[in-house]
Amino acid sequence: MNTPLNLAALVLALSAALTSAPALAHGEAHAGAxxxxxxxxxxxxxxxxxxxxxxxxxxxxxxxxxxxxxxRIEVKLGETIRFVHRNQGRVLHEFVLGTKQDLDEHAAMMVKFPGMEHDEPYMAHVGPGKREEIVWTFNRAGEFDFACLIAGHYQAGMVGKISVSPTN
Structure with a gap:
């Protein structure tokens, strides 16, 4: 049995598998989307x-x-907003829109599974010194929330409010 040849074949197979279908980690998901x-x-x-x-x-x-x-952000019912997120820091941050209950549940999951893979159009994952955008239409009036759900960030108070007022 030719061990160096088998080892080379194994390395090539692993390399092909890893580069042909990369998995998206929580912090990388938005870029691929x-x-x-x-x-x-x-x-x-x-x-x-x-x-x-x-x-x-x-x-x-x-x-x-x-x-x-x-x-705190105020928008009118029916407005479509382009959010431009700029990470002024040195660590990954994210912007996730939702209800308080949804954000609480998602934050708890992020503590348990910090490497969760997901990407939604109401999320922006922003690396240090980078910018990302999301475009969202507020077609429901009410008070909504946004937060950074990276483990520890939400718990430290990285949250905000969006007020969607009916148009008159």
């Missing part, structure tokens, strides 16, 4: 928006002091 079509699913806090229907852009900074700037 930009090439895919966004699945539109109605959520209590709205639905994924269309980039060509954006009414306005809101910039949101993320800091290593576990804060969003701004942490």
């Amino acid at each position: 930009q090439a895919q079509e966004v699945v539109k699913e109605q959520k209590p806090w709205g639905i994924a928006g269309d980039a060509d229907q954006v009414d306005r852009t809101i910039e949101v900074s993320m800091t290593d002091q576990m804060r969003f700037i701004p942490d």
Whole structure:
């Protein structure tokens, strides 16, 4: 049996398997999603928006002091917002839209499974010094939340509120 040849074949097979279908970790999922079509699913806090229907852009900074700037946002019912997220820190942060209950549940799962693989159109994972965008249509009035659900960040208070007011 030729061991060096078998070892070389094994290394090539592993290399091919790892490079042909990379798994997306929680922090890398958003980058791969930009090439895919966004699945539109109605959520209590709205639905994924269309980039060509954006009414306005809101910039949101993320800091290593576990804060969003701004942490309170007001929109009108029916508005499509382009959120531009800028990570001003040195660690990965994320912006996840949802209800308080949804964010609480997701944050608890992130503590148990910090390497969770997922990507949704209401999430942006932003590396240090990077920027990411999401486009969201607020088609339901009410008070909604956003947060960084990376283990420890949510618990440290990295949260914010979105008020969606009916149009008059």
